[in-house]
Amino acid sequence: MATITTLHIDFDPDHHDILRQLHAVAPRTYCFETHQKAVPYIGPFIRHQCPWNNAFAWSIDLSCFTYLHHFLLHTPATLVDDADGEGKEKDLLAVWTMKSARLDYITLWYLARPWQEAP
DSSP states (O other): OOOOOEEEEEEOTTOTTHHHHHHHHOTTOSEEEEEEOOOOOOSSSOOOOOGGGSHHHHHHHHHTOTTOOEEEEEESSOSOOSSSHHHHHHHHHHHHHHTOSSOOEEEEEESOOTTSOOO
């Protein structure tokens, strides 16, 4: 099996098992750049059933990538939908990284308009 070290992928917001499917074809990926496709505008805080809504399942899926070192997520959605957003975001990231031994860098570009480029 060939090794893909860096993978850039666009995905639909309702694609809940995206990480499991990627692991099936590229388990030794070192760097993921995932870009959620645009969703219809429903106000300033877009919230859909995104794959990371179940933070524990998302962390398990991330942990399957034993070589993953850098993960970038670009989405027009919010990560959490609570008034205590900052605290909830920290909790979400802690859950994402708790099972991953090698994941050192997480880059988030959220609430981004579809025409904005990730850094």
